[in-house]
């Protein structure tokens with residue numbers, strides 16, 4: 001059955017994260033996967049989704065510039081949840097990137113570096129899916145303020161699911177502590193948001209949570225999460241799975 005995206009978008013806004021995730025698996029089956037960079041939000045999402053679907057498929061963008069703590073966390077996740085995390089790599093190794101674009105591209109043109117190492121690998125991955133699940137929240141950045149829980153991702157041409165759209169950072173941490181979810185130890189060392197080593201620093205007291213990302217540049221996003229817009233899509237179910245009537 002085909003349904004109207006606008007209707008499902010509105011309905012889903014009253015659903016809990018579990019209801020959104022359950023609806024997503026029931027609707028897209030094998031053709032939906034979870035994307036995470038292994039920040040605390042992604043860990044909460046991965047834990048919650050794995051309870052609803054033990055066969056959950058997870059992928060991450062491995063820029064080859066991640067912190068050793070992040071690589072260790074990925075290993076722990078694979079062991080704890082019994083999954084194999086798919087790593088998405090750039091077509092260029094760091095050495096090839098340096099030969100083609102010069103030394104330390106991230107320090108001169110981080111948008112191009114993110115495009116090469118994050119956005120294009122993701123674009124190739126998403127081309128094979130009907131939907132992707134992310135842990136983005138409205139209160140993270142101004143550009144994420146309009147995120148819907150279920151929406152069309154016009155940049156990558158598939159449905160984007162954001163079950164934590166209306167959660168706060170405090171709610172995420174409450175879930176992680178309550179459920180003993182593993183998380184990156186850098187979060188306990190003033191790294192509230194963690195990306196590549198070259199572009200992430202600890203934040204100082206009073207700074208915004210994302211002030212440590214691309215510090216010194218106006219950049220706040222790597223280009224994966226842009227505002228969604230309209231269109232038609234494949235939807236096969238309109239009611240939330242397990243929703244209370």
Ligand code: SF4
Pocket residue numbers: 063065105106109110111113114115117118195196197198199222
């Ligand atoms: S976060 Fe920095 S190092 Fe990582 S891909 Fe983007 S610009 Fe390159």
